[in-house]
Amino acid sequence: MTESTQQVTLTVGQVAERFDITVRTLHHYDEIGLLSPSDRSRAGYRLYTEDDLARLQHVVVYRRLGFALEEVALLLEHPESVEQHLRRQRAAVLSRLGEMQELVAAIDRALEREMSSERATDQDMKELFGEGFHDAQAEAEERWGETDAWRQSQERTKGYTKADWEQVKAESDRTHQAFTDAMDAGEPPTSEVAMDAAELHRASMQRFYDCGYEMHRGLADMYVSDPRFTATYDEIRPGMAHYVRDAIHANADRHQA
Numbered sequence: 001m002t003e004s005t006q007q008v009t010l011t012v013g014q015v016a017e018r019f020d021i022t023v024r025t026l027h028h029y030d031e032i033g034l035l036s037p038s039d040r041s042r043a044g045y046r047l048y049t050e051d052d053l054a055r056l057q058h059v060v061v062y063r064r065l066g067f068a069l070e071e072v073a074l075l076l077e078h079p080e081s082v083e084q085h086l087r088r089q090r091a092a093v094l095s096r097l098g099e100m101q102e103l104v105a106a107i108d109r110a111l112e113r114e115m116s117s118e119r120a121t122d123q124d125m126k127e128l129f130g131e132g133f134h135d136a137q138a139e140a141e142e143r144w145g146e147t148d149a150w151r152q153s154q155e156r157t158k159g160y161t162k163a164d165w166e167q168v169k170a171e172s173d174r175t176h177q178a179f180t181d182a183m184d185a186g187e188p189p190t191s192e193v194a195m196d197a198a199e200l201h202r203a204s205m206q207r208f209y210d211c212g213y214e215m216h217r218g219l220a221d222m223y224v225s226d227p228r229f230t231a232t233y234d235e236i237r238p239g240m241a242h243y244v245r246d247a248i249h250a251n252a253d254r255h256q257a
Contacts (some may be wrong), residue, residue: 189246
């Protein structure tokens, strides 16, 4: 502080630390006349007053908003009040904020597309099909691993993404619901409604392997001959395994007549 003033002043280093800028930057602002310190110490060192700090605050904000130094100088030349400067800066920040939000949204969309193109992870499969999914897969491979249908299924699904498996899960849920609705309505397995549900089931199998009507019959018979498959359906609705088997046979008869 000099003898001619009683206001608090800061050195270049103190100002640089407070505003998170470099001493070199402050020296440059002084050299180009953008911000020259109003005071000097007895030793001739730069000292910044409160008015200097207020001007620097505007400089820092405008620079962070992307204005060139020449533009900042022009903005500060206008005899505006601090309130006018702050309002202008606020408007500029809000505009930039909107642009940033749009950019974030665009990045999120691109990220979602990128993630949806990745293969499903083990955790994804557990979330969709339950903790027993891998046990069921291992059992299926042990039972059918040497068949053409199994190899065809592995080939078709090797690149499936989580979105693909979500669609598989949705198709399975729709098929189960179709059978449930038919049973609740008292429709016999030979009814059009039940056979349509069976055809929906066969179409879902086509996603994995070529499932003709004879193969579909064999799959249906397994639903009642294998207690584990029977339990899976009967947990959804008691008696559903036999109902599905009969509806699949009726549908095959319909299409092969």
